[in-house]
Amino acid sequence: MNISNSIRVRKRSNQLVYWMVCLFSFIAMIPLFLILWDVASKGYKNFNLSLFTEVTPSSMDALLANMNGDPIPGGILNGITGSILIVLLAILFSVPLGLFIGIYLSENRERKFAKAVSFLTDLLQGMPSIVIGIIAYAWAVKPLGGYSALAGSVALTIMMLPMIVRSTEETLKMLPHSYKEAGLALGSSYTNVVFRILLPSGFGGIFTGILLAISRVMGETAPLMLTALGASVVNWDVLEPTSAIPLLIWDFYNDPNLVDLVWSSSLLLLIVIFILNWIAKIVARKWKI
Numbered sequence: 001m002n003i004s005n006s007i008r009v010r011k012r013s014n015q016l017v018y019w020m021v022c023l024f025s026f027i028a029m030i031p032l033f034l035i036l037w038d039v040a041s042k043g044y045k046n047f048n049l050s051l052f053t054e055v056t057p058s059s060m061d062a063l064l065a066n067m068n069g070d071p072i073p074g075g076i077l078n079g080i081t082g083s084i085l086i087v088l089l090a091i092l093f094s095v096p097l098g099l100f101i102g103i104y105l106s107e108n109r110e111r112k113f114a115k116a117v118s119f120l121t122d123l124l125q126g127m128p129s130i131v132i133g134i135i136a137y138a139w140a141v142k143p144l145g146g147y148s149a150l151a152g153s154v155a156l157t158i159m160m161l162p163m164i165v166r167s168t169e170e171t172l173k174m175l176p177h178s179y180k181e182a183g184l185a186l187g188s189s190y191t192n193v194v195f196r197i198l199l200p201s202g203f204g205g206i207f208t209g210i211l212l213a214i215s216r217v218m219g220e221t222a223p224l225m226l227t228a229l230g231a232s233v234v235n236w237d238v239l240e241p242t243s244a245i246p247l248l249i250w251d252f253y254n255d256p257n258l259v260d261l262v263w264s265s266s267l268l269l270l271i272v273i274f275i276l277n278w279i280a281k282i283v284a285r286k287w288k289i
Contacts (some may be wrong), residue, residue, distance in 0.1 A: 043265075057231060063257040078263050082245075089153030101121070101161070224244050225250070228250070230247045
């Protein structure tokens, strides 16, 4: 009887904790859904074709449109192209470097240099974005002689590196050691084993980390304010000042005539980040280790 009573008490305690977790999770989600609803309900008004095909309108054009009750003319094409350019450059810089560092850390865990690199990676992951912007300003803006998309990509590269390094390292650590032993036993070189066996086997975890790193930097404003600066036209020159969606949101917020575009730009950014996270979930589920 004592055993049955103990089991009954444990089941009740388990149910109580389960429903408490559900309750508090629901309470925590309420503010999130309210924010999403607020952005969607206000952002759809200017969410049209012009948002993707035209550059930022002038404050006067926006004022006239507001007076007539019309949607704000123009769009954020310069911000979309700028974000694409800066993020693509950051991916080009951070992914190869992050993969190599992650491989080194997973294969040399006990070395002092590897421990120092791991510590610096953790330190970098917790560094405020504005500090990274200042570092990128000193490393890229000053040497290049001005603001540019390249300088902005340097800032985003520094922010993406820790997540890519950690995802690569942890994914490779989870792989069975027999993968490496089998490859070496068959006569493959160490390099071939790493790049043709280990990395493809851990593709799901590594790719998920890359997508999450991209999602993290898509909405960053502070580093780009100190590096890319912004531009009112579409620019594909990596050595010229370039706009981005987060920069435009900041600019629109400071202009009362363009403040309605804040919501549409935020909605677009929210959709992009949601899609990236959704793809990351699919990849992680499909390529489980």
